Amino acid sequence: MAESLVSNVVSQLANLLIQEAVSLGGVRDQIEWVKTQLELLQGFLEDADSRRKRGDARMEIWIRQMRGVAYEIEDVIGTIKYMGERRHQRRGCMGSISRYSHKPCELITLHKISSRIKQIKIKIQSISQSTVSYALANPGQSSAVYESSQSLRQSSPHSDDDDIDVIGFENDKKELVSQLLDGNEKTRGLISIVGMGGLGKTTLARKVYNDPAIREHFDTFAWVSVSQSYRGIELLKDIMEKVMEIKKKEDLEQMGEEDVRQTLRDFLRDKKYLVVMDDVWRVDVWREMQRVFPDENKGSRILLTTREMEVANRARSRFPPYELHTLNDAQSLELLCRKASPSKQEVPTDLKELAQTLAKRCGGLPLALVALGGLLSGKDPNFDAWSSVAQSMDWEDSGDRQQCFNIVGLSYNELPYPLKPCFLYIAAFSEDSIISASKLVRLWVAEGFISQEQTRTMEETARDWLQKLVQRCMIQVVQRSKARGRVKSIRIHDMLRDFGLSEARKDEFLHVCSSGDMAVSNGISSHRAAFYNRINDEVAVSSPHLRTLLGFNLILTSAERFLNGLNLLRVLDLEGARDLKELPEQIGSMIHLRYLGLGRTGLKRLPSSIRHLLNLQTLDVRRTDILWLPKSFWKIRTLRHVYNNIHMFLSAPISGDQKNLQTLEIEDSRFGMDDMYIVRLLGVNFIKNLVTTPGFTKEAIEKACRRMFAESLRKALDKMDSLVSLALIFPERIIPGGVLFARAPNLHQLRSLTLYGQLLLKQQQQLPDSSQFPPNLTKLKLSYSLLEQDPMPVLEKLPNLSFLGLVVDAYVGKSMLCSSAGGFPRLHHLILYHLTNLEEWRLEAGTMPSLTHLTIIGCKKLKKLPDGLQHVTTLRELKLIRMPREFNDRIRHEVGHIPSIIFQDELDET
Numbered sequence: 070m071a072e073s074l075v076s077n078v079v080s081q082l083a084n085l086l087i088q089e090a091v092s093l094g095g096v097r098d099q100i101e102w103v104k105t106q107l108e109l110l111q112g113f114l115e116d117a118d119s120r121r122k123r124g125d126a127r128m129e130i131w132i133r134q135m136r137g138v139a140y141e142i143e144d145v146i147g148t149i150k151y152m153g154e155r156r157h158q159r160r161g162c163m164g165s166i167s168r169y170s171h172k173p174c175e176l177i178t179l180h181k182i183s184s185r186i187k188q189i190k191i192k193i194q195s196i197s198q199s200t201v202s203y204a205l206a207n208p209g210q211s212s213a214v215y216e217s218s219q220s221l222r223q224s225s226p227h228s229d230d231d232d233i234d235v236i237g238f239e240n241d242k243k244e245l246v247s248q249l250l251d252g253n254e255k256t257r258g259l260i261s262i263v264g265m266g267g268l269g270k271t272t273l274a275r276k277v278y279n280d281p282a283i284r285e286h287f288d289t290f291a292w293v294s295v296s297q298s299y300r301g302i303e304l305l306k307d308i309m310e311k312v313m314e315i316k317k318k319e320d321l322e323q324m325g326e327e328d329v330r331q332t333l334r335d336f337l338r339d340k341k342y343l344v345v346m347d348d349v350w351r352v353d354v355w356r357e358m359q360r361v362f363p364d365e366n367k368g369s370r371i372l373l374t375t376r377e378m379e380v381a382n383r384a385r386s387r388f389p390p391y392e393l394h395t396l397n398d399a400q401s402l403e404l405l406c407r408k409a410s411p412s413k414q415e416v417p418t419d420l421k422e423l424a425q426t427l428a429k430r431c432g433g434l435p436l437a438l439v440a441l442g443g444l445l446s447g448k449d450p451n452f453d454a455w456s457s458v459a460q461s462m463d464w465e466d467s468g469d470r471q472q473c474f475n476i477v478g479l480s481y482n483e484l485p486y487p488l489k490p491c492f493l494y495i496a497a498f499s500e501d502s503i504i505s506a507s508k509l510v511r512l513w514v515a516e517g518f519i520s521q522e523q524t525r526t527m528e529e530t531a532r533d534w535l536q537k538l539v540q541r542c543m544i545q546v547v548q549r550s551k552a553r554g555r556v557k558s559i560r561i562h563d564m565l566r567d568f569g570l571s572e573a574r575k576d577e578f579l580h581v582c583s584s585g586d587m588a589v590s591n592g593i594s595s596h597r598a599a600f601y602n603r604i605n606d607e608v609a610v611s612s613p614h615l616r617t618l619l620g621f622n623l624i625l626t627s628a629e630r631f632l633n634g635l636n637l638l639r640v641l642d643l644e645g646a647r648d649l650k651e652l653p654e655q656i657g658s659m660i661h662l663r664y665l666g667l668g669r670t671g672l673k674r675l676p677s678s679i680r681h682l683l684n685l686q687t688l689d690v691r692r693t694d695i696l697w698l699p700k701s702f703w704k705i706r707t708l709r710h711v712y713n714n715i716h717m718f719l720s721a722p723i724s725g726d727q728k729n730l731q732t733l734e735i736e737d738s739r740f741g742m743d744d745m746y747i748v749r750l751l752g753v754n755f756i757k758n759l760v761t762t763p764g765f766t767k768e769a770i771e772k773a774c775r776r777m778f779a780e781s782l783r784k785a786l787d788k789m790d791s792l793v794s795l796a797l798i799f800p801e802r803i804i805p806g807g808v809l810f811a812r813a814p815n816l817h818q819l820r821s822l823t824l825y826g827q828l829l830l831k832q833q834q835q836l837p838d839s840s841q842f843p844p845n846l847t848k849l850k851l852s853y854s855l856l857e858q859d860p861m862p863v864l865e866k867l868p869n870l871s872f873l874g875l876v877v878d879a880y881v882g883k884s885m886l887c888s889s890a891g892g893f894p895r896l897h898h899l900i901l902y903h904l905t906n907l908e909e910w911r912l913e914a915g916t917m918p919s920l921t922h923l924t925i926i927g928c929k930k931l932k933k934l935p936d937g938l939q940h941v942t943t944l945r946e947l948k949l950i951r952m953p954r955e956f957n958d959r960i961r962h963e964v965g966h967i968p969s970i971i972f973q974d975e976l977d978e979t
Contacts (some may be wrong), residue, residue: 071136072114073486077517078139079107081146083264084521088153096179099186103142106193109358110135113205116883131199136577138192140596140614143517144637145182145189147684152178154683158704201831208542236435237400238408241393245277248388249343249370250286257364259355259371261381265542266480267436270374271347273393277372278345287343287370295349301357302326308361309333312342333361341367349375350483355384378540391895395433395562402428404435408442423455430459432562435969476741477568480541490518490532492543493578495561496569497599497619503547506535506556508666511687511710515640515664516617526791528709529733535559551898551922552821552848579617597640613637616661620646629653642666644689657681668692668712675699686710691736696720703727712736715778715799722781727788731818731840734796737825787815796823800807819843825852832945839866847895848872859885865892865916874900883908883930887937890915898922907932912937919943926950933959939966950974 082104086097114135121128130560132469199205225395248260262270277283278292290312293304306321306329313336315321324332344362355373362371375381381390396404405428406416416424427445431437441458448454484492489511496859498504510531513519519527519534535556538544543565561569573579573595580595582603597617604625613634623646632641632652638659643649649670657678665682668691675690680701687710698713698721706725710732718735786792822843835858847869851860853876860880864873865887873896883906887893896917901907907928914933920941921973925931927950938944946969949957957972964970 071132071139072111072118073490073518074136074139075107075111076486077113077520078142078146079104079111080520080884081143081517082107085146085149096183098188098189099183103186103189103193106190106197106361107142110193110196110200113200115403116206119202127203131196131203131205133577134192134196134199138189138196140616141189141192141359145185146662148178148182148293151660151683154706157706158683178246199210225332236394236404238269238276241273241391242276242280245273245372245391246280246282249277249283249372254387255366255368256387257362257367257369257371258388259373259384259386260388261384261390262372262374262393263378263381263390263542264376265434265562266376266477267434268393268395268542269435270376270393272435274345274347274374278343283343286328286341288340289337289342290344291342292345292347295354299351299354302329305329305333305361308344309336312336312340330361334363337361337369338363338365340369342369343372345372345374347374349373349380349384350377352377352380352383354380376542378542379537396435396438397433398425398429401431401433401438404428404438405442405445408439409445411683419452420450420455423452423459427455427459432564434562434564437564441608459932470682474568474571477565478572480543481572483570484541484543487518487520488515488534488537490578492538493532493569493573493576494518494597496545496573497565497597498561499601500563500566501558501560501619503558505558506532509559510535512640512642512664514709515686519637525739532556550848551900552871553595577801589928601745616640618642620644623649624645625649629655632656635659636661638662640664643670643824645669647671652676654678660684663687663707665689672899680704683707688712690714690717691734702722718781719778723785723788725788727785728790730789730794731791733785733789733792733794734798736796736798790815790818792816792819794821795819796821798823798825816843817845818844821848822846823848823850823852824854826854836863838861839863842867845869850874850876852876854879856880857882861885861887861888861892865889867893869895871895871919872898874902875904876900876902876907878903880904881906885910887912887916887935891918892916893918893920898924900924901926901928903927904931910935912941914940917941921945924948924950925952929953931956934964938964942966945969946971948973 075318084098086100086104103655114132115129115481115818117132117135121132244697245262248258251258262274264270275292278290284290290310291308293307293311295304305326306324309315309329309332310321310700312333321329342362346354346358346694362369366479373381373384378390378392385907402425409424410416427441428438431441433696445455445458448458463975481489481492494513494516495504495509510528513531514527515536521527522530532555535544539546539556539559544559544561546556547560549555550557569581570581577595579597580593581599581601582593583601593612593615596614597619598612598615599621600623601621614637615635616637617630617640618635618638620643623643625643625646626648628643628649628651632655635641636658639661641659641662642664644666645668647670649667649672651672651674652667654676655678656676657680660681661684662682662959663684665679665685665687666689668689672690672693672695674697675695677699680699683705684707685705686707688708689710689712691712691714693714695714696716698717700721702721703723704725706727708727709729711730712732712734714736835856846867847866849864849870849872851874859882860875864870866889870893873893875971881904885907888911890913897919899917899920899922901910901924903926905928908930910931914937916937918941921936921943923944923946925948929951929952933956944967946959947964947967948971949960960970
């Protein structure tokens with residue numbers, strides 16, 4: 070973990086030397102020295118980490134020192150950047166004359182920074198000297214990491230059939246055997262079994278490989294283990310030895326690689342062969358090996374097991390990857406009980422409930438269940454003995470548990486260094502929770518885990534890294550977005566989470582504090598903490614070094630005590646905290662803060678000091694009662710994602726340079742505007758003038774607010790060239806008609822647009838011309854737009870639209886026509902939800918050529934599906950929810966070309 074941290078700090082220092090040259094003053098040379106030394110020391114971390122894992126206690130101390138220095142440098146970097154932002158704001162007020170000048174307070178800060186760097190230099194020199202005395206090796210001088218990884222693999226029982234008698238593979242085996250024996254598929258085929266470590270991929274493959282029908286069907290066989298350390302020539306010789314049944318290895322040793330390839334090809338050309346390549350880690354393995362497997366239309370097969378979906382996708386032929394899933398509760402219990410009772414005796418009745426609890430703890434991982442069953446088999450089968458295991462929080466200390474962790478650790482150890490903190494961070498979330506991918510990405514960016522690339526945003530890079538964790542089967546996808554198929558939410562198996570927490574504690578990366586955890590009363594040694602259900606706990610006060618504080622289901626009546634002294638925080642997420650009414654002014658001292666999550670709290674106000682958070686990237690105050698935002702808030706140039714409400718937006722319209730803002734969501738508040746708020750917003754004199762105007766009505770005030778919002782939004786959109794996602798969710802009384810696209814030329818990056826209310830309309834209750842829409846829009850969701858004219862002739866011309874949702878009276882007409890040949894060229898998913906007046910929908914041939922999913926919900930007057938839907942051959946799923954029974958009965962008889970038709974909650978016509 071220290072490797073990732075140090076590498077990140079070196080990158081930050083390089084950027085600092087370029088971007089903040091003016092702010093550095095007399096400390097530039099010192100920073101360059103620190104950067105150079107860190108780059109040199111970085112090379113020793115791999116060897117140190119490997120030796121630490123083998124029990125060298127000195128390496129634990131050395132790595133802790135390196136980690137501490139890296140964190141200290143991060144603090145210095147944050148302080149210098151803050152100074153730069155303050156200077157930028159002052160320059161805007163005082164002119165360029167102040168660009169190269171330092172205020173007295175800044176000179177004092179620079180002096181403190183210089184003194185602190187000198188202290189850091191002394192520590193670095195001491196660490197550097199230790200590399201000599203500890204005989205640490207640079208990369209290439211030691212194979213310790215490789216040996217450590219290999220020792221884990223060799224000590225793991227995952228390839229031993231006798232150790233894992235997996236339950237629940239009967240159907241999987243039948244399916245794979247059927248594919249291997251498929252007589253209609255004569256061409257050579259490759260089948261991949263994919264799944265995370267510990268699922269039993271090798272065991273399943275071996276059961277298939279040894280099946281009598283398989284042994285009878287094929288002419289020759291080979292089983293080879295690939296693993297991370299494979300060498301092409303050795304792998305080829307291993308296959309050749311197996312299929313040709315060569316007894317003397319000496320005959321192979323003298324052959325060169327090309328001779329082996331040619332001999333192997335010639336031998337297999339006339340055979341129906343089955344080759345199992347077990348444990349493939351890299352995508353280039355199949356690309357290198359496939360040339361030796363001839364395809365003579367004899368029905369030969371390659372069976373491949375891998376933890377990486379990318380490997381399976383790259384190697385796939387006519388057979389899709391076979392994804393192996395975890396066991397269900399019943400299968401888990403059966404396997405655990407079988408291993409806990411080797412004598413085949415049934416588990417006593419009084420232990421069944423406890424056994425279920427223990428089985429669930431293993432997250433459906435066969436290897437984990439076997440390891441735990443082995444642990445229980447050595448104990449007396451009584452409640453006290455098994456309960457002591459269930460209550461233990463240190464299963465990783467047991468040999469069997471550690472054996473299971475080693476399997477999971479293989480996948481973790483093979484992660485690229487930047488991905489390791491991303492994976493460990495997920496362990497902060499509670500067991501079985503569904504985690505928003507968007508929130509996780511924002512947190513990763515705020516933590517500094519994601520490097521900045523020239524042509525991509527950090528969020529795009531983070532999305533790629535999230536997908537890599539999915540491909541490596543380290544996390545599970547719960548839901549994908551309907552617009553682009555991106556990961557929308559994830560979860561992590563309890564076993565993987567336990568492993569993550571164990572690793573995070575060892576590296577002082579993260580500590581989880583529950584309400585019953587008294588071990589943290591003297592402070593937290595980790596730099597990140599997740600608090601569960603704690604009530605007014607002051608433990609944070611004694612942990613001033615904390616960089617991250619994540620709260621889950623907190624009860625906070627005094628945030629001031631809870632947050633006191635935490636001035637180094639980068640991330641503060643108190644989403645859902647109960648009884649939280651206000652934040653202390655001291656939050657303005659948290660100058661390093663990048664992420665502030667306050668959604669679903671009882672907050673009514675933000676402190677004015679929030680304007681001092683010049684490093685802030687994300688502010689999330691959704692579903693709060695906050696009425697006001699300091700106008701200077703929008704001078705924060707680092708803002709990337711802002712979720713606020715209409716009251717806050719009206720009190721502080723967007724101003725300043727917002728070139729980094731990617732997400733803007735403005736929602737309706739949960740309550741109306743009271744008189745005092747309106748007076749404060751519009752001004753006393755303005756209200757007086759309105760009241761004295763002939764014909765004054767309450768609607769006049771609403772109209773004034775509407776004009777104010779419309780003007781603010783026009784100006785705001787002109788300042789946000791990087792905006793990717795925009796959501797405006799308002800009641801009908803706030804309608805800035807037609808305002809949204811007044812500045813459309815500046816919205817080239819906009820991909821997602823969600824509108825609640827009549828925000829798009831011209832005076833004629835219709836959409837503007839398609840040319841006024843953002844050109845790269847991929848997702849559009851309209852609700853309560855009350856469009857009277859058919860929106861389809863406009864929307865079908867949007868060239869990149871892949872998701873369209875017309876929701877709850879977005880359109881109030883009776884007829885809808887999609888008439889343009891080639892219209893909706895990239896639309897994949899269409900949702901029509903409670904269009905209560907819609908009776909007829911026509912779809913002409915050539916429209917929606919890419920549609921894959923169609924969902925219709927509660928459109929009770931719709932008589933039938935359009936005839937033109939028959940021409941949409943790409944449609945894979947039709948979902949009809951809360952539609953009349955008569956409509957559904959007609960569909961059952963009329964639609965035959967759609968593979969999946971789903972009916973839910975049918976409505977009676979009456």
